[in-house]
Amino acid sequence: MDTGQISVENKKSPPIKVLSSQLREGKDNRLNGKLEFNIKRLGQWKNTALVGSVVWMQGTILEVRSDHNTVLLLDETGTFVVNGVNNIPKGKPCLLQGNYVMVMGMIQALSPEPVLRAVKMADLSERAAIHRRMWKLEVEDLQQTLT
Numbered sequence: 001m002d003t004g005q006i007s008v009e010n011k012k013s014p015p016i017k018v019l020s021s022q023l024r025e026g027k028d029n030r031l032n033g034k035l036e037f038n039i040k041r042l043g044q045w046k047n048t049a050l051v052g053s054v055v056w057m058q059g060t061i062l063e064v065r066s067d068h069n070t071v072l073l074l075d076e077t078g079t080f081v082v083n084g085v086n087n088i089p090k091g092k093p094c095l096l097q098g099n100y101v102m103v104m105g106m107i108q109a110l111s112p113e114p115v116l117r118a119v120k121m122a123d124l125s126e127r128a129a130i131h132r133r134m135w136k137l138e139v140e141d142l143q144q145t146l147t
Contacts, residue, residue, distance in 0.1 A: 015056040015104050016146065017139040021077035023107065023114035037107050042140040050146060055116065056104045058124065058135050064095050071095060073103070076136060080114040085121060094123030100131060
């Protein structure tokens with residue numbers, strides 16, 4: 001038995017760093033019964049799509065919904081919704097309006113507004129200015145290196 005090979009079904013793609021506008025412009029794609037999404041790249045490779053179902057996003061919390069399990073966030077390209085925030089480890093509490101956070105999540109919907117189911121969330125407010133300035137560059141850099 002060759003243990004050096006991993007079947008495609010067992011490989012999990014890392015989260016793709018994206019902006020909310022990329023999700024709004026994305027398309028559903030069902031591969032082998034698995035729902036994934038085609039996401040338009042930023043930068044010089046924008047004619048090729050990234051395929052994935054888990055993304056990493058950053059934004060400012062605009063609203064914590066009354067159920068305290070859903071938040072509305074804003075990145076530099078628009079708003080997006082994150083569900084299931086009470087079901088994930090957060091470290092120090094970060095569900096406050098105005099906080100700048102990182103969210104890793106499973107895509108649930110693309111439009112009219114992107115919706116994620118949270119897997120991980122972290123507060124980046126302490127150095128929010130730096131994180132905000134660098135985020136689009138990080139997104140573009142990662143998207144150029146992914147195949």
